[in-house]
Amino acid sequence: KKSDYIKLYVRRVFITDDFHDMMPKYLNFVKGVVDSDDLPLNVSRETLQQHKLLKVIRKKLVRKTLDMIKKIADEKYNDTFWKEFGTNIKLGVIEDHSNRTRLAKLLRFQSSHHSTDITSLDQYVERMKEKQDKIYFMAGSSRKEAESSPFVERLLKKGYEVIYLTEPVDEYCIQALPEFDGKRFQNVAKEGVKFDESEKTKENREATEKEFEPLLNWMKDKALKDKIEKAVVSQRLTESPCALVASQYGWSGNMERIMKAQAYQTGKDISTNYYASQKKTFEINPRHPLIRDMLRRVKEDEDDKTVLDLAVVLFETATLRSGYLLPDTKAYADRIERMLRLSLNIDPEAQVEEEPEEEPEDTTEDTEQDEEEEVDAGTEEEEEEEQETAKESTAEKDEL
Numbered sequence: 297k298k299s300d301y302i303k304l305y306v307r308r309v310f311i312t313d314d315f316h317d318m319m320p321k322y323l324n325f326v327k328g329v330v331d332s333d334d335l336p337l338n339v340s341r342e343t344l345q346q347h348k349l350l351k352v353i354r355k356k357l358v359r360k361t362l363d364m365i366k367k368i369a370d371e372k373y374n375d376t377f378w379k380e381f382g383t384n385i386k387l388g389v390i391e392d393h394s395n396r397t398r399l400a401k402l403l404r405f406q407s408s409h410h411s412t413d414i415t416s417l418d419q420y421v422e423r424m425k426e427k428q429d430k431i432y433f434m435a436g437s438s439r440k441e442a443e444s445s446p447f448v449e450r451l452l453k454k455g456y457e458v459i460y461l462t463e464p465v466d467e468y469c470i471q472a473l474p475e476f477d478g479k480r481f482q483n484v485a486k487e488g489v490k491f492d493e494s495e496k497t498k499e500n501r502e503a504t505e506k507e508f509e510p511l512l513n514w515m516k517d518k519a520l521k522d523k524i525e526k527a528v529v530s531q532r533l534t535e536s537p538c539a540l541v542a543s544q545y546g547w548s549g550n551m552e553r554i555m556k557a558q559a560y561q562t563g564k565d566i567s568t569n570y571y572a573s574q575k576k577t578f579e580i581n582p583r584h585p586l587i588r589d590m591l592r593r594v595k596e597d598e599d600d601k602t603v604l605d606l607a608v609v610l611f612e613t614a615t616l617r618s619g620y621l622l623p624d625t626k627a628y629a630d631r632i633e634r635m636l637r638l639s640l641n642i643d644p645e646a647q648v649e650e651e652p653e654e655e656p657e658d659t660t661e662d663t664e665q666d667e668e669e670e671v672d673a674g675t676e677e678e679e680e681e682e683q684e685t686a687k688e689s690t691a692e693k694d695e696l
Contacts, residue, residue: 301327302357306335318354319361322388325381326361362398374414378404386469400476403469406439406460408452415459417476423457427492430482433470435461435550436619446536446617447484453534454491458484464554485548485618487541487577489532504582505529511580511591514598519607520578530579537584538610540618541577549619556621576620578611586610602638605631 301324303313308331319326334349368377378385388399404414409423420431432451436442442460443452451458461467470481482488493501505512508529515527525543533539542548547555580587586606593603612628615621622628637644 303329304335305329305331306337307331307333309337311335311337318350319357320388320392322384322391323358323361325384328357328361330357358392358395359398362395362402365402366398374404378414383463383465386463386465389469390465390472396473400473405433405466406462408443408448408458408460420457420459421477421479424479425456428456429479431459431476431479432456432482432484432489433459433461434484435467435548437550437553438462441619445485445619446533446539446614447489447541449534449536450491450532451484451489461550467548467551467554483548484532485542485550486546487544491531501529501531508580508582508587508591511587511594514594515578515580515607518598519604520611523575523611524578525575527578527580529582533579533581533584536581536614536617537586538578538580538614540611540614540620541579543574543577546574546576552620578614605634609635 301313302315302318304311304315330353332349332353335347365373365377382404385399385402389396389403392399400417402416404416407415407420409415409420417431424431434442434445434448436445439460439462442448442462443458448458461470467483470483473481475481505528512527512529516524520527524540530539540549582588590603590606590610593600597603609628609631612622612631634644637646
């Protein structure tokens with residue numbers, strides 16, 4: 297299939313339009329004409345493909361195209377061009393190292409700044425807080441999923457703008473960008489989210505960490521021993537009780553979902569992949585009533601089966617809310633049922649009532665009734681036969 301739509305002229309004489317790499321793949325929607333005075337008219341098409349001037353032409357074509365796109369008015373660019381060719385620009389950021397900075401200025405994303413309008417990275421940087429040194433982003437399958445994630449709770453509460461990545465290619469695109477305008481990108485679903493804090497705030501945080509140390513150690517060493525790398529007091533949660541956080545180089549829930557979908561299509565198994573098998577950090581919200589009650593229960597009896605169940609249920613719920621998939625949904629459902637039984641004061645070991653066996657129907661009366669009907673029917677037939685015989689005898693006597 298033809299992927300280039302560039303026609304080459306030499307001194308206004310058409311030479312060829314049979315190119316396969318005149319433009320990079322991400323700009324395959326561009327059509328144009330190149331007229332050169334430097335190429336010889338009698339050059340063969342085979343020789344032309346290897347001509348050194350073509351490399352120069354290719355480089356200039358890409359830059360001219362990107363400059364042309366940049367000149368499109370913002371309103372028209374956002375409403376028309378980006379909807380049609382936004383994915384191409386994102387692929388360009390991933391593939392074209394030499395023009396990555398130019399392409400980054402053309403990127404547009406949804407953000408918490410506006411419910412419908414998209415924003416550029418330049419606009420995001422202009423709106424950044426005074427001491428903010430990172431560009432925050434959250435990836436999800438939809439805007440609703442991203443903005444309702446526990447990872448953005450404190451950021452939004454403090455007035456930080458968060459970029460929402462809702463397309464499968466978005467996270468790859470941002471990973472390919474080391475920084476923009478001197479600001480590094482921060483995935484808020486991973487470790488590394490920190491806030492400026494005063495000395496008093498720092499002292500309070502350290503005191504809280506010490507207070508919850510028994511619970512954190514109990515989770516790491518006992519309740520969630522085989523499930524998490526470590527348990528820490530969270531700085532990013534305000535409403536949710538807990539969250540599951542990937543390491544700086546691990547997969548976020550969104551990326552893990554994308555990788556599993558790709559593996560399913562190609563028939564590969566990623567369960568042994570280094571990134572997929574990495575344990576996550578379990579962050580708890582020390583102000584949440586569930587977490588505070590767990591701390592009390594663990595101090596009283598760390599072997600309490602109810603609190604052990606609660607820890608696992610919280611972990612599995614956090615797994616789902618953090619965008620990851622549960623490996624064993626049946627076990628999760630069983631634990632939820634057990635917690636519901638306890639909340640309703642139902643014995644956790646109480647069995648489901650068995651259905652009563654159906655009793656066989658009593659057919660004695662029906663049988664007797666059938667027999668009586670058969671006897672009655674037989675008697676009627678006999679009477680009819682006797683009446684017919686009597687009539688025949690009377691008829692014979694009359695004839696005589």
